Amino acid sequence: xxxxxxxxxxxxxxxxxxxxxxxxxxxxxxxxxxxxxxxxxxxxxxxxxxxxxxxxxxxxxxxxxxxxxxxxxxxxxxxxxxxxxxxxxxxxxxxxxxxxxxxxxxxxxxxxxxxxxxxxxxxxxxxxxxxxxxxxxxxxxxxxxx
Amino acid sequence: xxxxxxxxxxxxxxxxxxxxxxxxxxxxxxxxxxxxxxxxxxxxxxxxxxxxxxxxxxxxxxxxxxxxxxxxxxxxxxxxxxxxxxxxxxxxxxxxxxxxxxxxxxxxxxxxxxxxxxxxxxxxxxxxxxxxxxxxxxxxxxxxxxxxxxxxxxxxxxxxxxxxxxxxxxxxxxxxxxxxxxxxxxxxxxxxxxxxxxxxxxxxxxxxxxxxxxxxxxxxxxxxxxxxxxxxxxxxxxxxxxxxxxxxxxxxxxxxxxxxxxxxxxxxxxxxxxxxxxxxxxxxxxxxxxxxxxxxxxxxxxxxxxxxxxxxxxxxxxxxxxxxxxxx
Amino acid sequence: xxxxxxxxxxxxxxxxxxxxxxxxxxxxxxxxxxxxxxxxxxxxxxxxxxxxxxxxxxxxxxxxxxxxxxxxxxxxxxxxxxxxxxxxxxxxxxxxxxxxxxxxxxxxxxxxxxxxxxxxxxxxxxxxxxxxxxxxxxxxxxxxxxxxxxxxxxxxxxxxxxxxxxxxxxxxxxxxxxxxxxxxxxxxxxxxxxxxxxxxxxxxxxxxxxxxxxxxxxxxxxxxxxxxxxxxxxxxxxxxxxxxxxxxxxxxxxxxxxxxxxxxxxxxxxxxxxxxxxxxxxxxxxxxxxxxxxxxxxxxxxxxxxxxxxxxxxxxxxxxxxxxxxxxxxxxxxxxxxxxxxxxxxxxxxxxxxxxxxxxxxxxxxxxxxxxxxxxxxxxxxxxxxxxxxxxxxxxxxxxxxxxxxxxxxxxxxxxxxxxxxxxxxxxxxxxxxxxxxxxxxx
Numbered sequence: 001x002x003x004x005x006x007x008x009x010x011x012x013x014x015x016x017x018x019x020x021x022x023x024x025x026x027x028x029x030x031x032x033x034x035x036x037x038x039x040x041x042x043x044x045x046x047x048x049x050x051x052x053x054x055x056x057x058x059x060x061x062x063x064x065x066x067x068x069x070x071x072x073x074x075x076x077x078x079x080x081x082x083x084x085x086x087x088x089x090x091x092x093x094x095x096x097x098x099x100x101x102x103x104x105x106x107x108x109x110x111x112x113x114x115x116x117x118x119x120x121x122x123x124x125x126x127x128x129x130x131x132x133x134x135x136x137x138x139x140x141x142x143x144x145x146x
Numbered sequence: 147x148x149x150x151x152x153x154x155x156x157x158x159x160x161x162x163x164x165x166x167x168x169x170x171x172x173x174x175x176x177x178x179x180x181x182x183x184x185x186x187x188x189x190x191x192x193x194x195x196x197x198x199x200x201x202x203x204x205x206x207x208x209x210x211x212x213x214x215x216x217x218x219x220x221x222x223x224x225x226x227x228x229x230x231x232x233x234x235x236x237x238x239x240x241x242x243x244x245x246x247x248x249x250x251x252x253x254x255x256x257x258x259x260x261x262x263x264x265x266x267x268x269x270x271x272x273x274x275x276x277x278x279x280x281x282x283x284x285x286x287x288x289x290x291x292x293x294x295x296x297x298x299x300x301x302x303x304x305x306x307x308x309x310x311x312x313x314x315x316x317x318x319x320x321x322x323x324x325x326x327x328x329x330x331x332x333x334x335x336x337x338x339x340x341x342x343x344x345x346x347x348x349x350x351x352x353x354x355x356x357x358x359x360x361x362x363x364x365x366x367x368x369x370x371x372x373x374x375x376x377x378x379x380x381x382x383x384x385x386x387x388x389x390x391x392x393x394x395x396x397x398x399x400x401x402x403x404x405x406x407x408x409x410x411x412x413x414x415x416x417x418x419x420x421x422x423x424x425x426x427x428x429x430x431x432x433x434x435x436x437x438x439x440x441x442x443x444x445x446x447x448x449x450x451x452x453x454x455x456x457x458x459x460x461x462x463x464x465x466x467x468x469x470x471x472x473x474x
Numbered sequence: 475x476x477x478x479x480x481x482x483x484x485x486x487x488x489x490x491x492x493x494x495x496x497x498x499x500x501x502x503x504x505x506x507x508x509x510x511x512x513x514x515x516x517x518x519x520x521x522x523x524x525x526x527x528x529x530x531x532x533x534x535x536x537x538x539x540x541x542x543x544x545x546x547x548x549x550x551x552x553x554x555x556x557x558x559x560x561x562x563x564x565x566x567x568x569x570x571x572x573x574x575x576x577x578x579x580x581x582x583x584x585x586x587x588x589x590x591x592x593x594x595x596x597x598x599x600x601x602x603x604x605x606x607x608x609x610x611x612x613x614x615x616x617x618x619x620x621x622x623x624x625x626x627x628x629x630x631x632x633x634x635x636x637x638x639x640x641x642x643x644x645x646x647x648x649x650x651x652x653x654x655x656x657x658x659x660x661x662x663x664x665x666x667x668x669x670x671x672x673x674x675x676x677x678x679x680x681x682x683x684x685x686x687x688x689x690x691x692x693x694x695x696x697x698x699x700x701x702x703x704x705x706x707x708x709x710x711x712x713x714x715x716x717x718x719x720x721x722x723x724x725x726x727x728x729x730x731x732x733x734x735x736x737x738x739x740x741x742x743x744x745x746x747x748x749x750x751x752x753x754x755x756x757x758x759x760x761x762x763x764x765x766x767x768x769x770x771x772x773x774x775x776x777x778x779x780x781x782x783x784x785x786x787x788x789x790x791x792x793x794x795x796x797x798x799x800x801x802x803x804x805x806x807x808x809x810x811x812x813x814x815x816x817x818x819x820x821x822x823x824x825x826x827x828x829x830x831x832x833x834x835x836x837x838x839x840x841x842x843x844x845x846x847x848x849x850x851x852x853x854x855x856x857x858x859x860x861x862x863x864x865x866x867x868x869x870x871x872x873x874x875x876x877x878x879x880x881x882x883x884x885x886x887x888x889x890x891x892x893x894x895x896x897x898x899x900x901x902x903x904x905x906x907x908x909x910x911x912x913x914x915x916x917x
Binding site for chain 1: 520521522605606609610753754755756757758759761762765830833834860862865866869870873876877880881884885888899902903906909910913914917
């Protein structure tokens with residue numbers, strides 16, 4: 001009976017972690033502009049951070065061969081030839097961490113040419129850590145009972 | 147042995163032969179022209195044969211990055227060549243001769259060296275035209291000599307104001323195309339000494355004269371050509387600060403450390419088209435010479451076999467627009 | 475949950491016992507494998523459009539790590555084409571044993587190498603060069619060919635499937651992880667084996683060959699070294715061998731105490747984390763270091779790689795072992811407790827692989843129609859665009875795998891710790907910390 005109650009507690013905690021809205025800092029959305037240099041096989045800068053609701057403009061500057069920039073989750077892409085800066089403007093309405101990657105074959109390590117865009121907080125990571133904590137607590141307590 | 151064993155062995159051998167044979171046969175039987183970045187081989191093969199009037203079927207593939215294909219002097223629409231995929235092109239030639247084909251998507255700092263030739267044999271439909279001698283040769287201009295304008299305008303000259311001023315001037319001899327091509331803006335500025343205009347107004351007239359020797363369409367074409375071919379080194383805003391500018395300067399310095407020659411003909415930072423002293427002292431003929439012949443080791447490519455004369459004039463007109471404010 | 479004997483079903487038993495279904499699969503796999511070698515060597519050098527890269531490192535790897543290993547243990551080994559040409563030569567037949575057996579050297583594998591250390595090394599060799607291997611078709615072609623010829627060579631010199639058992643880089647980790655799978659091959663009744671004379675399951679008979687994995691089926695207690703080749707089912711005169719479905723990670727209830735297997739667990743756990751950081755992270759310098767083999771930055775990368783796996787991770791793990799009486803007990807306990815890392819490592823690899831498989835699976839469609847990059851369009855899909863798939867389920871899937879793995883390894887740690895009469899808490903903390911690191915790297 002006590003095991004059942006405990007499991008119920010764990011399950012509730014799990015639901016809370018999964019669905020409770022995380023505190024969102026009240027930051028007014030603004031316009032953000034980034035110039036990203038693309039070379040074989042990295043972006044510079046490779047990590048961007050914006051707030052939810054920001055209007056983001058990315059200027060992609062290819063510095064050696066034709067590169068692209070595709071944002072996971074947003075399914076947006078832009079392609080730039082060297083000498084012709086390409087611009088991508090979008091509203092960061094999805095929160096979380098999104099990888100962006102090159103979508104124009106640019107050589108051997110092309111599939112691993114990756115950067116990271118973080119909109120607001122990476123809440124899925126926070127929730128995942130929460131799940132991991134609950135999991136460990138569950139395992140530790142269950143052993144004590146057995 | 148048992149029949150099942152024999153059958154199984156035959157199946158296995160057949161399968162292996164298929165797996166080995168099919169790739170080998172198809173690979174050797176598919177003639178492809180491989181495109182690679184110039185540093186790792188460029189075009190392979192890079193010499194093609196054709197006959198006048200006979201369609202030439204070509205299949206291209208890229209072995210590394212995005213490339214493109216076009217034939218010089220034909221003003222043809224370029225086709226992209228994508229890594230791992232095949233692009234088919236059919237060309238038909240009217241005149242015999244040696245044509246240059248080239249890559250049309252920047253693929254590294256040596257992209258412009260990625261060229262090959264098509265040797266077209268046969269007789270021409272009409273008699274061929276004799277090649278024209280570039281104007282800078284006829285005029286005897288040393289395009290490698292410095293061409294600094296002794297004086298430059300303080301502010302950007304406006305062609306609109308120049309047009310208004312020119313209405314009340316007799317400048318017919320200045321506005322002819324021949325005159326435009328043979329003289330630098332500064333030389334025209336000097337020739338306007340006969341008018342009693344203040345300097346800045348004289349420059350406005352020069353700007354107007356330059357604009358009158360081109361059209362809006364030509365400028366648009368020039369802008370496109372510039373973006374696709376020149377901006378990489380000369381910068382999207384013409385400042386000589388394109389993405390490869392640093393590589394060229396570094397290559398020049400590296401080579402300077404090993405030889406004692408002057409810096410003039412070593413790899414160097416690309417020309418700054420926003421530099422008035424340099425640009426206003428250069429005539430269209432000089433610029434045409436630079437574009438046609440290239441920089442002889444400075445890193446400036448030679449475009450003579452690639453661009454048509456019209457394309458070069460459009461490009462030159464666009465380059466001057468970094469100095470002059472043209473009517474939109 | 476108890477075992478379900480699958481071979482009780484006549485359909486399954488016939489399918490496994492008959493050599494024909496197996497041979498059909500073998501032929502398909504062998505033809506595909508050889509085609510992959512040739513495609514790598516003569517096809518386009520662009521990895522994403524070459525059959526060898528797409529079908530080995532995307533399609534096959536996905537099926538292996540997401541389906542075959544978690545659910546079928548050594549199931550891939552059952553259909554793998556690498557040992558086949560050598561084995562057919564060694565046996566002198568493709569189906570049932572021939573009347574006249576060929577005379578090969580049939581030497582016994584040297585005692586000193588009767589462990590998985592060589593497999594640890596071969597996996598690490600591939601891992602250190604993985605950036606080049608995964609992206610360059612002709613390198614993949616050469617490595618596949620090298621494994622095939624090594625297997626043939628070893629079959630001619632040594633007995634049984636020596637390549638598979640002692641050298642294959644894939645077999646090393648499949649064997650380790652097969653202990654967690656819900657499938658097994660075991661004898662039904664010990665007494666029958668005790669009374670059996672000649673042990674044809676190990677020594678062969680007219681019906682079939684002795685176990686090519688050098689395992690005595692009568693003594694099989696865990697999945698690690700049984701390659702599910704079904705020979706013993708064919709040779710056993712008493713029908714005493716069964717294939718069972720069973721609960722997950724049943725073998726880990728009796729954890730082994732071998733250092734080679736223990737370090738394999740660290741190798742797999744560590745390399746999953748390093749790959750997640752280097753290949754899927756935003757740090758370009760790491761990728762350059764991993765790719766530019768032979769440069770000083772690559773040597774630093776290789777040194778860091780090996781240090782993490784052989785020094786850092788095991789040392790921290792050793793700290794989790796609070797008290798031990800002497801070195802022997804330390805080694806035994808270290809090896810036993812490190813079995814907790816087995817389910818965790820498997821889930822780390824599942825989470826990591828989900829990312830690049832879902833991102834790049836669309837290449838499979840194009841490669842089916844144009845495997846060599848010659849401009850074919852066999853099935854009309856040659857122009858299929860690159861498009862990441864199911865991206866919305868990726869992060870939840872990875873979290874499920876990692877947290878699930880954490881729970882699984884926690885439970886495994888508890889059982890192992892109970893046997894050793896020590897506390898499981900430090901081990902569970904270790905698993906927790908590396909899971910947090912992997913979450914941070916992937917999500």
